[in-house]
Amino acid sequence: MDRDFLQRAIDLASAGVARGEGGPFGALIVCGGQVIAEGWNRVVACTDPTAHAEIVAIRAACARLERFKLDGCILYTSSEPCPMCLSAAYWAGVQRIVFASPRAAAAAIGFCDDDLYCELALPQEARSIPTQHLPLPGSDAPLRAWSDNPDRVKY
């Protein structure tokens, strides 16, 4: 089963490349042996840097299931997820992740996924995008308002 779903993710990647929609990556969300959603990289087609295959598939699965958690779902992806997509899988709470090509294969054709993992592990002041912590007096107000609301929805 894993092999069939993973092959489908690879096929989606190939189809996306053939259409020139973005990078060579495809993904599926599967629940109970059923494909809930498919995705492929559409960064170029959608002019959206977040439209990676896994993000597209996760968003489509959540839209279809009308919930923001993918408990019990498996993410199949043609290549090892970048940190953005891996984090999205955590926020979605998928049960398991299966991927085919390792990040080194994407790095070999010029994708920066591996560099990005290194970058995230650096202390803030060492990162390549300058990042500034600017405390403002009221910055915790929304956090407190959320925390104090007994009807808040956790995610």
Add this chain to the structure above:
Amino acid sequence: MDRDFLQRAIDLASAGVARGEGGPFGALIVCGGQVIAEGWNRVVACTDPTAHAEIVAIRAACARLERFKLDGCILYTSSEPCPMCLSAAYWAGVQRIVFASPRAAAAAIGFCDDDLYCELALPQEARSIPTQHLPLPGSDAPLRAWSDNPDRVKY
């Protein structure tokens, strides 16, 4: 200027909480002193686990500018970006990031951003979501097809 834009991000966070649309987070994309796009957390309203304030703002800015890179743009965000949002900022290539509340403030009210940074730094086999590398014979075919295409669009 930084303070004004950052305060606007905090105000967006508060407004989003008041409407119950998601977590207490807001963000702006600014270019040349102009606000290009605003975002706030809409995870609950959109049943989309990727609808963090920064992702919403980055997607909206790219849609508005009709490009998948945000060169020369600044990301202002009410709280320190989670790894998903920080990675999205890298993929978008923003020039600079400014945030108000540190990740510890979000952790104090139950958000897992800080844990997620730790999780991503772990080797794959130590992570809490089981992740399997399953090599398939044709898994590099889409990568090769992309790399061999002289008309490919890099991002």
